[in-house]
Amino acid sequence: MxxxxxxxxxxxxxxxxxxxxxxxxxxxxxxxxxxxxxxxxxxxxxxxxxxxxxxxxxxxxxxxxxxxxxxxxxxxxxxxxxxxxxxxxxxxxxxxxxxxxxxxxxxxxxxxxxxxxxxxxxxxxxxxxxxxxxxxxxxxxxxxxxxxxxxxxxxxxxxxxxxxxxxxxxxxxxxxxxxxxxxxxxxxxxxxxxxxxxxxxxxxxxxxxxxxxxxxxxxxxxxxxxxxTPENLKKMVSKGSSFEIEIAYINDEKINLLKSLKGIMALSFNHKIDENLTIIKIIVENESIISDVISMILSLKSKVISLKKIEPTLETVFMSLVGKGLEND
Ligand SMILES: Nc1ncnc2c1ncn2[C@@H]1O[C@H](COP(=O)(O)OP(=O)(O)OP(=O)(O)O)[C@@H](O)[C@H]1O
Ligand SMILES: [Mg+2]
Missing domain, CATH: 3.40.50.300 (P-loop containing nucleotide triphosphate hydrolases)
Known part of the structure; x- marks a missing residue:
C-alpha cells in the first residue's frame, strides 16, 4: 500500500x-x-x-x-x-x-x-x-x-x-x-x-x-x-448514553457545577441568548443519572424546556474523548 x-x-x-x-x-x-x-x-x-x-x-x-x-x-x-x-x-x-x-x-x-x-x-x-x-x-x-x-x-x-x-x-x-x-x-x-x-x-x-x-x-x-471511520468512532461512545437538554439560560459558572455531577462523562453547551436558552449535550454513564441532572438544573434556578436522547455523532465522540464540546474552552 x-x-x-x-x-x-x-x-x-x-x-x-x-x-x-x-x-x-x-x-x-x-x-x-x-x-x-x-x-x-x-x-x-x-x-x-x-x-x-x-x-x-x-x-x-x-x-x-x-x-x-x-x-x-x-x-x-x-x-x-x-x-x-x-x-x-x-x-x-x-x-x-x-x-x-x-x-x-x-x-x-x-x-x-x-x-x-x-x-x-x-x-x-x-x-x-x-x-x-x-x-x-x-x-x-x-x-x-x-x-x-x-x-x-x-x-x-x-x-x-x-x-x-x-x-x-x-x-x-x-x-x-x-x-x-x-x-x-x-x-x-x-x-x-x-x-x-x-x-x-x-x-x-x-x-x-x-x-x-x-x-x-x-x-x-x-x-x-x-x-x-466516522462509524467506528461513533461505536466508541456506545458505552455512555447521550442526551440533549434545553433549559432556561444558565451562566458558565453554573454549567461547571453541573459538569461536576457524578456520572457525567462529558458535557458541551451552547447559549441561545436571544431566546434565553442554554442547550446542553451530555454523555452519562447510565440513564438513571438524568434525574440527578434535572434536580440539579432546578436547584440552579433554571428549568427544563425539553429533553431528548440522541444517537452518537462525531460531536459526542469528540466530547467523550476530550471531555468538552468543540466550541467550549
Ligand atoms: N506562527 C506562530 N507563532 C506562534 N504560535 C503559533 C503560530 N502559529 C500557530 N501558533 C499556535 O499554535 C497552535 C495551533 O495553531 P493552529 O493555527 O495550527 O490551530 P488550528 O487548529 O488551525 O486552529 P483554528 O481552528 O483556529 O484555525 C495555537 O496555539 C496557535 O496559537
Ligand atoms: Mg486553522
Missing part, C-alpha cells in the same frame, strides 16, 4: 515573546498519521488544535521541529519542489487573488504561475468555472464577489494544476448553508472524478467531517486522540 501522506512523530513547537516572557506552544505533539491514496481524510479539532500547522507542514510551507513526514513518498524536508508539483491548498476565508482582476483573469494569472500551457489552461479554466458554478461571474471583478463565490474561486484556483493531493483548510468557514453545501458537493465530485486523488481537509464542523470523510482524525492540543 502506498500512502499519500505519512507522518511519524511529527512535532512543531512555537516560541513567541509575550510581554517580555517567552511563550512556548506545542502546536503538534508527536502526530502519527497515514492517509491512503484515494481517501477523503478529515482532521477535526477545535480552535488552536494544530490543524493549520499540520497542513502548512505537509504543504512544505513550514518546518516541523522534529519528526518526519512524507507526501506521496516524498520527504517534506528534502523534496519540496516535487511535492509542490503534485499538491495544492485552499484555505477558507482567504482572498483567492487580486481584487481588481476578474474571475477569469485571476485564474489565468495563477495558471501562468503554475506554468500551464495556454491551450490547456484555457480549457481547464472554462471547465473549472463550470464545476464551481461561476460561469456567469467569469468577467466579474474578484472584489465584487460574495464570500461564498470567493471560496468557490479559491477551490477552482487550487485545482488549476490538477493536483493529486488537495489540502483544504476549513473549506466552508463562514459560508452560508447553501454555499457550504455546494462546496462539499464539489469536493465529493472532484475526488471521484479521477482515481487516486486524495483530499486532506480540516474542519471544526462535525457534520461536515461526518458527511464527507472516509476517515477522521480528532486532534486536540496538538495530539491525535482518535483516528477511524
Amino acid at each position: 502506498s500512502f499519500s501522506i505519512e507522518t511519524y512523530n511529527l512535532t512543531r513547537i512555537f516560541k513567541s515573546k509575550q510581554s517580555g516572557r517567552i511563550n512556548i506552544v506545542k502546536a503538534l505533539d508527536n502526530v502519527n498519521l497515514k492517509v491512503s491514496k484515494g481517501e477523503l481524510f478529515g482532521l477535526l479539532g477545535p480552535n488552536g488544535a494544530g490543524k493549520t500547522t499540520l497542513i502548512k507542514i505537509l504543504c512544505t510551507l513550514l518546518f516541523p521541529t522534529s519528526g518526519k513526514a512524507y507526501v506521496n513518498g516524498y520527504d517534506i524536508l528534502k523534496d519540496t519542489s516535487k511535492i509542490r508539483e503534485i499538491i495544492n491548498v485552499a484555505s477558507g476565508g482567504e482572498t483567492p487573488g487580486y481584487g481588481i482582476l476578474t474571475v477569469k483573469e485571476n485564474l489565468w494569472f495563477f495558471s501562468q504561475l503554475y506554468g500551464i500551457p495556454n491551450r490547456i489552461a484555457k480549457e481547464r479554466i472554462n471547465k473549472l468555472l463550470e464545476i464551481v458554478d461561476l460561469k456567469d461571474k467569469t468577467n466579474e471583478r474578484l472584489n465584487k464577489l460574495s464570500s461564498g463565490m470567493k471560496q468557490k474561486l479559491n477551490i477552482a484556483r487550487s485545482l488549476l494544476n490538477d493536483p493529486q493531493i488537495l489540502f483544504l483548510d476549513e473549506p466552508t468557514l463562514g459560508l452560508d448553508v447553501i454555499s457550504a453545501h455546494q462546496i462539499r458537493e464539489y469536493i465529493k465530485f472532484w475526488i471521484k472524478e479521477k482515481e487516486n486523488r486524495t483530499v486532506f481537509l480540516t474542519t471544526h464542523y462535525m457534520a461536515e467531517a461526518e458527511e464527507l470523510c472516509d476517515r477522521v482524525a480528532i486532534i486536540d492540543e496538538g495530539k491525535i486522540v482518535a483516528c477511524d
Whole structure:
C-alpha cells in the first residue's frame, strides 16, 4: 500500500515573546498519521488544535521541529519542489487573488504561475468555472464577489494544476448553508472524478467531517486522540448514553457545577441568548443519572424546556474523548 501522506512523530513547537516572557506552544505533539491514496481524510479539532500547522507542514510551507513526514513518498524536508508539483491548498476565508482582476483573469494569472500551457489552461479554466458554478461571474471583478463565490474561486484556483493531493483548510468557514453545501458537493465530485486523488481537509464542523470523510482524525492540543471511520468512532461512545437538554439560560459558572455531577462523562453547551436558552449535550454513564441532572438544573434556578436522547455523532465522540464540546474552552 502506498500512502499519500505519512507522518511519524511529527512535532512543531512555537516560541513567541509575550510581554517580555517567552511563550512556548506545542502546536503538534508527536502526530502519527497515514492517509491512503484515494481517501477523503478529515482532521477535526477545535480552535488552536494544530490543524493549520499540520497542513502548512505537509504543504512544505513550514518546518516541523522534529519528526518526519512524507507526501506521496516524498520527504517534506528534502523534496519540496516535487511535492509542490503534485499538491495544492485552499484555505477558507482567504482572498483567492487580486481584487481588481476578474474571475477569469485571476485564474489565468495563477495558471501562468503554475506554468500551464495556454491551450490547456484555457480549457481547464472554462471547465473549472463550470464545476464551481461561476460561469456567469467569469468577467466579474474578484472584489465584487460574495464570500461564498470567493471560496468557490479559491477551490477552482487550487485545482488549476490538477493536483493529486488537495489540502483544504476549513473549506466552508463562514459560508452560508447553501454555499457550504455546494462546496462539499464539489469536493465529493472532484475526488471521484479521477482515481487516486486524495483530499486532506480540516474542519471544526462535525457534520461536515461526518458527511464527507472516509476517515477522521480528532486532534486536540496538538495530539491525535482518535483516528477511524466516522462509524467506528461513533461505536466508541456506545458505552455512555447521550442526551440533549434545553433549559432556561444558565451562566458558565453554573454549567461547571453541573459538569461536576457524578456520572457525567462529558458535557458541551451552547447559549441561545436571544431566546434565553442554554442547550446542553451530555454523555452519562447510565440513564438513571438524568434525574440527578434535572434536580440539579432546578436547584440552579433554571428549568427544563425539553429533553431528548440522541444517537452518537462525531460531536459526542469528540466530547467523550476530550471531555468538552468543540466550541467550549
Ligand atoms: N506562527 C506562530 N507563532 C506562534 N504560535 C503559533 C503560530 N502559529 C500557530 N501558533 C499556535 O499554535 C497552535 C495551533 O495553531 P493552529 O493555527 O495550527 O490551530 P488550528 O487548529 O488551525 O486552529 P483554528 O481552528 O483556529 O484555525 C495555537 O496555539 C496557535 O496559537
Ligand atoms: Mg486553522
